[in-house]
Amino acid sequence: MLEDTYKHQGMRRKLIQKLRDKGIQNERVLSAMAKIPRHVFFDNAFLEHAYQDKAFPIGHGQTISQPYTVAFQSELLEVKPGDKILEIGTGSGYQACVLCELGAKLYTIEYQKPLYERTKVFLPQMGYKPFFFCGDGSKGISAHAPYDKIIVTAGAPSVPTALLEQLNIGGYLIIPVGDNQTQQMLRLTKDTDRKIVKEVFSNFSFVPLKGEQGWQ
Ligand code: SAM
Secondary structure, eight states: OOOOHHHHHHHHHHHHHHHHHHHHHHHHHHHHHHHHOOOGGGGGGGGTTTSSSSOOOTTTTTTEEEEHHHHHHHHHHTOOOEEEEEEOOOTTTTHHHHHHHTTTTEEESSSSSSHHHHHHHHHHHHTTOOOEESSOGGGOOGGOOOEEEEOSSSSBBOHHHHHHHHHEEEEEEEEEEESSSSSEEEEEOTTSSSEEEEEEEEEEEOBBBBSSTTTT
8 A cells, every 4th residue: 555656756756846836945845745655645546636736535524735735834834853843633644744754743633533543543654653632733732832833734713822822932833814715824933022923825725623713
């Protein structure tokens, strides 16, 4: 199942070129994504979709994010080896693999138990070993805070205050915020006097962030 053929490597190279053409410049992000087999997240019947730049259903009404979205959020995070990162929305685990490949010490939380169960077994088989949690990530994971960076991979109605509280000084929170159709990608930085600096990027369309500080 984890076999990576020349055919897949070729398709992955083309996908990476597409990401460059769309404006992704961070070479570490591009090499991480060039290394990770995306087809292993797909059933055999859908393999031809694996290296297209689009989101795809992974069951339970959820999706594996579009490669461009993964690259965009990873680029905004500016991951340094050893960064302690919290990911909200483990889903398939593909974004988690990218963050581990970039050298993050990763904590990842998923709301839906079947996805959590599947991913916490599957990722270690691929050689990636983040810390897995199941629960409402809109509240963060206070027991392990603070984090250098936090990434939310589901669309939120507003910025959860818990996530800002759990961010280290100088840390980033990357989060799509908007309505249930379109969200603006935000990067919030906690500066040295704990003030939050907001940067706004382009629009995306995510599945909803559920939970206490998400969509009820
Ligand atoms: N990072 C994922 C990937 O690479 O496949 C993308 C996953 S999908 C776009 C968003 C995920 O967020 C879904 O699996 C969904 O169940 C999860 N989610 C939604 N609300 C959540 C919450 N409050 N806490 C944790 N996970 C949540």
